[in-house]
Amino acid sequence: MPTTYSTTQKTLHWLIALLIVGLYLLTFGEDFYERGHPMRATIWWLHISFGLGLLGLVLARIVLRLTRGTPALPPEMTPAERGASHLVHFGLYALMLAIPLVGVVLTWLRGDTLTFFGLFTIPSPFEADRTLGRSVKEIHELGANLILALAALHAAAALWHHFVRRDGVLARMLPGRHGRSQPGLAD
Secondary structure (H helix, E strand, C coil), X not given: CCCCCCHHHHHHHHHHHHHHHHHHHHHHHHHHXXXXXXXXXXHHHHHHHHHHHHHHHHHHHHHXXXXXXCCCXXXXXXXXXXXXXXXXXXXXXXXXXXXXXXXXXXXXXXXXXXXXXXXXXXXXXXXXXXHHHHHHHHHHHHHHHHHHHHHHHHHHHXXXXXXXXXXXXXXXXXXXXXXXXXXXXXX
């Protein structure tokens, strides 16, 4: 059993964290421009493109987690702490998948094509429905707020483990830390 995450797992973790925060902050960029200003469309285009990139990275991270596994939790953690850890991780992964997928539906309901930095476009498979789109947008925004709250809880727990428990939980995900890895598995 590995004692630390692989370099690839760590890279994906921190890159995904940065993308989530960046995508959240990017949405506030629209507020600086009046409706109809071309920069609003650019911000939306960037949000969609980075959101699709996030979805791809999350899928890669899930595959890697399933094939490589994760380091064991410290033996001194109580069953309640272990359960809370698993529940928070499940919630984070569920939201990391759901938010971009809801965003795809939202894009199509707005009547826009789905694009990834202009490299490809996927037209909407259904007609625009702005009324339904507003409801889906609320779900998308709720998910974004929930993931930030859950990520803050996740970060607080990691810092608590690091500074109070001193059990190495955070160190497993920090860059440059190497522990035993599973035989035959590359980073």
